[in-house]
Amino acid sequence: MLCEDFRKTLDVDPGADFPGRAAHAAACDDCARYAAEAAVFERKLAAALAIDVPDLDIRLPDDPEESDVVSLDDRRAARRGTGTRWRGLPAWAGIAAALVLGIALVLGPGGAPQQPEPAALAAEVIAHMRHEPYSRVVTSEAVGASELQGVLSPAVSRLDSGRLGLVTYARTCPINGRPVPHLVVQGADGPVTLLLMPGEKIEAPVPLEGNGFHGVILPVGDGSIAVIGEEGRSVEDVAEGVREAVDWRI
Amino acid sequence: MTGTTEDRRRRHRFERLVGALRQDMYRYAFWLSRDPALAEDVVQEAMMRAWRSLDRLRDEGAARQWLLTIVRRENARHFERKRLDTVDVDDLTRKDEGLLADSHDTDVDDMRAALLELPDDYREPLVLQVLLGYTTEEIAGVMDLKQATVLTRLHRARNRLKEHFAAEGLTADE
Numbered sequence: 001m002l003c004e005d006f007r008k009t010l011d012v013d014p015g016a017d018f019p020g021r022a023a024h025a026a027a028c029d030d031c032a033r034y035a036a037e038a039a040v041f042e043r044k045l046a047a048a049l050a051i052d053v054p055d056l057d058i059r060l061p062d063d064p065e066e067s068d069v070v071s072l073d074d075r076r077a078a079r080r081g082t083g084t085r086w087r088g089l090p091a092w093a094g095i096a097a098a099l100v101l102g103i104a105l106v107l108g109p110g111g112a113p114q115q116p117e118p119a120a121l122a123a124e125v126i127a128h129m130r131h132e133p134y135s136r137v138v139t140s141e142a143v144g145a146s147e148l149q150g151v152l153s154p155a156v157s158r159l160d161s162g163r164l165g166l167v168t169y170a171r172t173c174p175i176n177g178r179p180v181p182h183l184v185v186q187g188a189d190g191p192v193t194l195l196l197m198p199g200e201k202i203e204a205p206v207p208l209e210g211n212g213f214h215g216v217i218l219p220v221g222d223g224s225i226a227v228i229g230e231e232g233r234s235v236e237d238v239a240e241g242v243r244e245a246v247d248w249r250i
Numbered sequence: 251m252t253g254t255t256e257d258r259r260r261r262h263r264f265e266r267l268v269g270a271l272r273q274d275m276y277r278y279a280f281w282l283s284r285d286p287a288l289a290e291d292v293v294q295e296a297m298m299r300a301w302r303s304l305d306r307l308r309d310e311g312a313a314r315q316w317l318l319t320i321v322r323r324e325n326a327r328h329f330e331r332k333r334l335d336t337v338d339v340d341d342l343t344r345k346d347e348g349l350l351a352d353s354h355d356t357d358v359d360d361m362r363a364a365l366l367e368l369p370d371d372y373r374e375p376l377v378l379q380v381l382l383g384y385t386t387e388e389i390a391g392v393m394d395l396k397q398a399t400v401l402t403r404l405h406r407a408r409n410r411l412k413e414h415f416a417a418e419g420l421t422a423d424e
Contacts, residue, residue: 011405013379013386041412042380048361049381051280053273056293127271130314131383174381177273 006031014038015171017135025144032146039150043172043179050177118206122217124176125195125226129213135169135184136191136230143170143183151181155198158247161185165192165238176200189234198223198248215239221248264304267313268297274314274382275321281377282325284366292328296320318382319392364414372407375400 001020006028009018014035025032151170152159161167168191169184181196193215202224206217215228215235220243227242229235275296279289299320307316365373378384378392386404390397 008405011408012401013404041408044357044361045365045376045411046380047358048365049277049281049377051277051362053276054286054290056272056276056290123269124273127314128383130311173383 003028003031007034010035010038014042017169022141022144025147032144035144036146036150039147039172040153043151046172046174046179050174050179052177118202118204118217121176121197121200121202121224122206122208125217125228126208126211126213128173128175128182128195129193129211129228131173135171135182136193137168138186138191139168140166140186141168143167148183151183152196154249155179155181156196156246157249160245163241163245164194165241185238187229187233187235187238189237190229192235192238193226193228194238194242195226195228196223196246197225200224218243220246223248260304264301267304267307267310268300268317271314271317275317277381278318278377279321279325281365281373281381282322282370283328288325288328292321292324296324299324315388315392322392360415361411364411367414368407368410372403372410375403376407379404 001024003024006021006024009016009021021035025035148159148161148167148170151172159167165185165187167183167185169182171182172179173182173195174180175195175197176199178197178199180198181194183194183196184191185194186192199222201222202217202219204219208215208217208226208228209231212231213228214231214233215226216239217224217226218239225242225246227235227239229238272293275293276289279292279296280286283289283292296317300317307313365376368376374393375386375389378389379386384392386397386400389395389400393400395403
């Protein structure tokens, strides 16, 4: 592969795992540096795009056949007359998050869900799993050290890959508006996806089931780590080691 | 008819499908329109249209793309209806100063300002790829473009952003 082709491919998709990527980066210091810089650039791009989302006040008609959608002009006029429409999170949004994709909630001592947030986080994680299916492949080709470091920094100060296993995919992805390291490691029972989420604090493990996936979100310090495999495959070996394998930078 | 089992089931299905996708819908709408208030309206209108056509969604695995396509159409409809005056990026930047400076990170704020200055044709595939995780093939489908065109636009979009930072004497990759 030529350096120009390597860089052009990165400019199109810095997270792409194209044939020869690792080998070329290992053989060319300049291109390895280019890839590391591209990873940093991409994280900033993802962070910039992930703007805060207001609590949308979504209203549905009582009757599904109700008349046409109210025009934007009408709603803008209504907004001018009534002030802001930013309101508290509608109840249906929380309910939907809890129900989506058959996620099992961890119940508190009283039998009630501990917080709505873990369910919403679980929904976000599972929704994200629909993407990058090409990352979940059995392979022995590890991600390069500089590329991995580029994805981990600045969220993670230490990753003990010896405890975790072979890291075969690394990319920065948005979860709840924050760029987080998305890794795939080769577990004993197949590829296991890890989402390292330093800003998503939870109090107790949140099991994930459904849509062909199986796993858990583990509380780790002031953040959490999602450990997800395919349905019917064990992720326990990775889940057991991951808490000890990661230190947050902040 | 309200309150019937069928109506409750339909609402339940809608909420299950759409609840987790609100954020994606809003962000996509914002980066298409570059206007927070308009994005909110577009999402609201898209939700209503999705609600009315919910029964036509057979493959629930396609809900995300279905909803984002509705958002895209609603945004286009709005601009077709209004034939809005050309947006002055400087005005927009000033108007949305709160949004742009919301991150408490000057690098991110600078990147947002640069993104707002990108031509729509370049910004949209970047949003679909980086924010929403679409493949280039999926982007081509959403934007009704050839995949080669998507690749070119993604390449040029990133280069323009890098040129912006270089011209401003800023560093986005350090």
